[in-house]
Every structure is written in C-alpha cells, then in structure tokens.
Amino acid sequence: MSEPKKQKVDRRVRRTHRMLREALLELILEKGYDNISINDITTRADLSRATFYLHYQDKDHLLMSSLEEMFDDLVNQRLQSLDPTTLMQGDGTPPSLYAFYHAAEYKDLYRALLSERGVASVLHRIRRYMAQITRRQLMNYFTHIPASTLEFIAQYMAGSLLNMLLWWLENEMPHPPEEMAQRYHLLTVNGLRGLLPSLVPLDGDTSD
Amino acid sequence: MSEPKKQKVDRRVRRTHRMLREALLELILEKGYDNISINDITTRADLSRATFYLHYQDKDHLLMSSLEEMFDDLVNQRLQSLDPTTLMQGDGTPPSLYAFYHAAEYKDLYRALLSERGVASVLHRIRRYMAQITRRQLMNYFTHIPASTLEFIAQYMAGSLLNMLLWWLENEMPHPPEEMAQRYHLLTVNGLRGLLPSLVPLDGDTSD
Amino acid sequence: MSEPKKQKVDRRVRRTHRMLREALLELILEKGYDNISINDITTRADLSRATFYLHYQDKDHLLMSSLEEMFDDLVNQRLQSLDPTTLMQGDGTPPSLYAFYHAAEYKDLYRALLSERGVASVLHRIRRYMAQITRRQLMNYFTHIPASTLEFIAQYMAGSLLNMLLWWLENEMPHPPEEMAQRYHLLTVNGLRGLLPSLVPLDGDTSD
Amino acid sequence: MSEPKKQKVDRRVRRTHRMLREALLELILEKGYDNISINDITTRADLSRATFYLHYQDKDHLLMSSLEEMFDDLVNQRLQSLDPTTLMQGDGTPPSLYAFYHAAEYKDLYRALLSERGVASVLHRIRRYMAQITRRQLMNYFTHIPASTLEFIAQYMAGSLLNMLLWWLENEMPHPPEEMAQRYHLLTVNGLRGLLPSLVPLDGDTSD
DNA sequence: TCCTAAGCGAGACGGTACGTCTTGTCTTCCA
C-alpha cells in the first residue's frame, strides 16, 4: 500500500541525486574536484544548498556514491564478459585491453579524478578494485598457489596496470590501446613465469 | 666581508623554514595533510601566521619545498650508492631493496602522504621521480633500444614498484623488505626478458 | 497571510541590527570609534563576525545607519514640535534651546562622536542636517529674499550653533542650556538684522 | 670639533623631516589621510619604514608636527599684520577676509583635511586656534567685559567663521572671498551689537 | 476533496580558514 507513494517519492529523490551527480561530474571536468564548493554543485543542479545536506554529508560522500553507481553500471558490464580461463592467453586480446579501452572512453573523467590535482582516495579505491578483480581471476586460473603469493601477484598486476594507465592518460595516450595492452601483457606474463615457473602453462608463445 | 651578514640573515630564515617544515611533517602524521590549517602549522612552529606567508604562498608550497629538501638529503644519498651496472643482478640485493628499506624507515611519513587521505600530487611526483631514476639506470644498461620502449619499461617498473610499496605500507608490511624486493625483482626481470628477449643478458655478466 | 513569515524573518534581522547598533554605541562611549574593531562589535552583540558582513559593509555603514535611526527617532520627534512662526521670538524660548537640551541629553554620545577623537563625517552630516532644518524654517519666515542669501544665513546659523554646542560639550557645559540659548539667540538675531535690515520684523510680532 | 658634525647630522634630520612632511601632504591630497599607510609615506619620501619610527610615533604625530610648522610659517605671517584696533571696522577689509584668502590659497589641503573624509582632530585644533586668536583680539578691543562673556563671543565668532569657511570650500567657493567676508562681517558685528549693546562703538556705519 | 507529510527554497547564523595589509619592534649592517 505504501509502495506507490514511496515510488513517487523515490522518483523525486532519485532525480535530485541524479542532478547532483551530474553537476559534480561536470564540475570535476571543468575545474577540478578540490575547487568545487557545495554551492557550485547545487547551483549547477538547480537545487538549494540545504537540499544537498538533506542527501549527502559531504562532497566526498556524493563523489563516492556517484562513482559507485558509475562503476556498477560501466565497469561490471564490461568485465563480466571476461572469460577467466582466457586470462593469460597472449592471442592478441589480453584482458588488460579492456582496461585501456575503458580508460580511453572516460579519459576526461579519469584524468580529472586521477591526475596530480585529483583525489587520492579515488586512486586507492580503484587500485583496490582492480586488485580484487585480478585476484579473483587469478584464483580461477592458479588453484594451488599460496594465498600470500597470489595476493602479491594480484597487487603487482593491478598496480602496474593502473600505473601504466595513469602514465598513458597523463601523456595524451601516445600509443594505441592495443599496443599498450600487448606490451603490458608481455611484461606481466613473463614476470609471472619468473615467479611461478612451474605453474605457468605457456598459453601460446609470446616470442613475439 | 659581506658574507657574515648574509649568513646571519640566512640563519634566521633557515631556522624559520626548518621550524615550519618540521611542524608540517609532525602535523601530517598527527591529523593528515588536508586537516591542517596554516594556523596549526605556525602555532606548532612558534611563529605567526603572517610569517608563514612571508616565506610560502601556500600549504602546498611548503610541502613541496619540504619534500624537495628531504629528497635531496635522503634519497640521493642512498641512491647514489647504487651501481648502475648492478641493475639486473638477482643475487639477493636487487636495487629495489633500497626502496623498501627507505620506505620502511620513513613509513609514517609515507603513509601519511600516500595513503587514502594523502596528497595526490605527492604520489604523482614520486612516481615521476622513480620513473626518472629507473630510466637513467636503464639507459646505462640497455644502450640500443628505442627511447619509447625504454620509456615504457621505465614507467612500468617505477609504477609497479611504487604500487608494491604502497600496498606493503598500507598492509602493515606483512613481509620483510628482503622478501618483497626478491619477489618484485623476479617479476620484473622476467618481464623484461619477455619484452627484450634478445637484449637482456642474464644476470651476472654486468661487465657493461 | 504571508505576512507572519515575513514578520518573523524581519524580527530576527531587526534584532540583529539592534544588537549591532547598541553594541556600537556602547563601544563608542567606551573606547572611541576608531579603536573599535568589527570583532569588538560582534562579540559585544553576541553575534559572529560573518553575520556583521551579512548586514553591513563596514563599520561606517553601521554607524550611519544607526545614526539615521536615532535621528529619525529622536530629533524628529522634538523638532516637529517647533512652530516655524516662532523662529525669531526672543521671549525666552529660542528654538536653539531644544538643541542644547538634546545635546545635554545625549552628551556622552555626542562627545564620543564629535570630539577630537570622533568621526569627521558625522560632524559634517550633522552640520548639513542642521543647515537643512534652518533653511526650511527661514524659508517659512522670510519669503522674499534671494536663495543664495538665505543659504548663506542658514549655513551661518547652523554652523555657529553647532560650534557653540561643541564648545559647550567639550568644556563640561559651563553654563545652563537656557543661558547658552539666550546668548546665542541674541548674537544671531542681531546678526540677521544687520544682513536683512528691512526684512526683519522685531521680535514679538509673530502674529502670522 | 663636534659642532660641524652636529650640524651635518641636524641637516640630515631636518631633511628627513621635510621629506616625510612633504610626502604626507602630497598623499593627503591624493588619497585622503585615512587611506595613507606609513609605508606609503616612507616610500614616497624615499626612506625606510624604520626611519619613520625613528622620528615620529605615529601618522598623527607627523601630521600634527607638520601642521604646526605650516601654521607657524603661514598663518602667523599674515595675522601678525593685523592691527587689533581695526578689528571691527567695516571699511571693506574685515579681518575675516584674510581667513578667506588663506583658505582659498590652500584650498586643496584644507579640503583634504577638513572634509567629510578628513581628520576630526585637525578641525578641532583649528577651531581652538581660531578661537584663541579671536579671544586675543577681542581682549585688545573690549577691555571691561567679563571673561566668560568674552570667551563665549570668541567661540561664537571662531566657530561661525570656521563653518563658513568649510561650507565655502565644500561648495566650490560659490562667492568671491570679499563677498563672503563682507556678509560674514555684517552678521557678526550686528550680533555683537546685540550682546554688548553699550560697548560697541559703531565703527563706520554698516548701513550698506 | 481535503489533509498531511516529505521534499525543497530561502536565507540567517556561528564558525573556521583564508590571504592580505598595517603597525610597531627588533636586529644587523653600512656610511
């Protein structure tokens, strides 16, 4: 009985949330996260400042909640298509390629959030997120290695990929995504061979 | 003859700079960079707020100038002892070990500056700094590879090392530095072998 | 029906204005206008400094707005009782007597504002105000004299009266108001007779 | 032996004083007394701020000392030529004429110092100064009147003259000095006749 | 159809920090 009402209320509230989120993302691109005031956001969103505090404690809260939605919408829909059993194959479509595609697609946003003038916590969050995904995929692939080794490798892979992405974005994407992914893949796969010599089945040969 | 005057003046100013720098570093450890106000700094340094602005435009300026000094004092004195010809040797003292030692020594500071609540620009600065050092050492070692490949590798190595350091610090340093460096080294060296198969002499023959 | 809201808002704002005005006047008496800081005022008024700037640009703005209210409240209620046809009568109640009474009543305030350590602009304002009133009353009384002569006389009368008031206040009011007014009146009326010999009916026949 | 040195020192000091005084007066005309900082003055005078404090406590001290010199130099040289026995004569050169001449000559300075944005204490000082001169001249002329009456008249005359001067300057000097003095003289002399009926010998006739 | 509760606009307010500006003191040195 109370659902229809709730739904309508939700509609209004969701609209407000959407307005705030869009205003924030626009403003991040325009002037950098740190230079945005709550007033900027609400003015852009055609809302009053009090309304902001009705929904979020903080600029950070709004950012995190916005990123969460974005990631749930965007990243998942891509990464779910990854076949874990194909992780290591070097047949020209290394999984990191998707990351480069995604980064290129949202390059403005990522530059704004991850650049020198960006938000430290976002970077850490993304790093943890990538490590988590990597860890899961590694677990599907390497079943019998110690957890601590696996964690180490996951962190290594996620971190190095993230940093390649940062460098790539920072330097105006000097190489095409495919080349980036290919090179990155070579470095990584050979690295794994070093650490896990007996475990790594050579998926294809990477002798270029 | 005019030097004594200058020196005295400098002495006062240098003292002020030192007080401010120390106050800043202390406060970063105590409450996080973002929560520090100029007033906090000058109160801690027993100076007046106006004096701060006599020397620095900004909290950021003070931070950067402080880090510069620290790096010039600390990092250089360590890294200069590195023999560029030993870059690739896997004999138990991989060069990254120094990085782990250094990070462990100043772990509080780095945690404060590089953590989730840290300063994004510092992280980028350190990344670039590490990439630069790596590039130089690679140039000493690999003389005939294209600049773009070399740059790519330098970014990869610096980025992955930096991220290992971050993860290590963040997680209360679960492994000893030696183990970290050893594992990291394995991953990296093998990666290089993959990307530069014909160029990489095996460890040991670093006869330049 | 929407008035109650407006009224409530007004009530709050008016209260704030009143608090600030009263604080200012108190402080002027205590330490002199120039030695008052905005902080002094808001502390006294139990308000925050930001609130001050919400309502007034300046210490001067607050002063002027406060004086305006005081004058509207105080001076008008007195001067309205003046019968313009009685301007020149020398029967013991010359109009300047009201000025002396008023000055005596608010002697602390006027001393604070008009003394050596007072506010130049207030003095000029009061002089203009008195000249204006004098001009109006002269216009009622002398109908056929040139405007420039009338202006001259008004300035003369207002200025000389104001200065007598200042001297009187500065010197601890050595004579009773009645005597001051009587003497001042004699000097002025006879002066007028000199400048307007044919126009000035002698005191007493104000049967207009 | 030390005298020549002393003289040199004095010369230097006097030069410094002169530079500061001139800088102050220039700046008063340019931007108004209140808007001048010590720094403005010393910069203009080609001196260092510390030097200012070597000679004067205050901006006010410098002003007062400067005005004193100016008055000693300027006003005295004029007023000394006044013959006290000619005070009341209406032969076309009433003594106030000199005041109007003087005011016209230094109109910029007086406007700056005495206007709405001027310095309250200067105005009071000048008023007292004029009252003093007036008192002296009255004492030469009227020998047998009570001191309090004389004081009253002196204050009246000085105050009304000062205010006429202010009004005149403020309004771009709408009438020539001679006319101002003539009108003012009529008003005053007749006023005196009223207060001191038996004492005032008619000096010439003002039935003009 | 009215009622009522939630969302929201408006904006006053206390509070903190900012970066700038003056003031007056002090010290060190030069001429």
Add this chain to the structure above:
DNA sequence: TGGAAGACAAGACGTACCGTCTCGCTTAGGA
C-alpha cells in the same frame, strides 16, 4: 649616529565555505 633592509609578532580586514537551523511553500499520496 642616522639610516637601510627586512624578519617578525600581532591582529584586523573582508571573503569564502561549511554545516545547521528555521520557516513556509509546494505537491503528491492517502484519508
């Protein structure tokens, strides 16, 4: 000794945000 140079403490200035609060309007749902 007079002055230059400039570091420093102290503190006011006017501005910008922040987070909280109160007051009513509006509006959509349930009565």
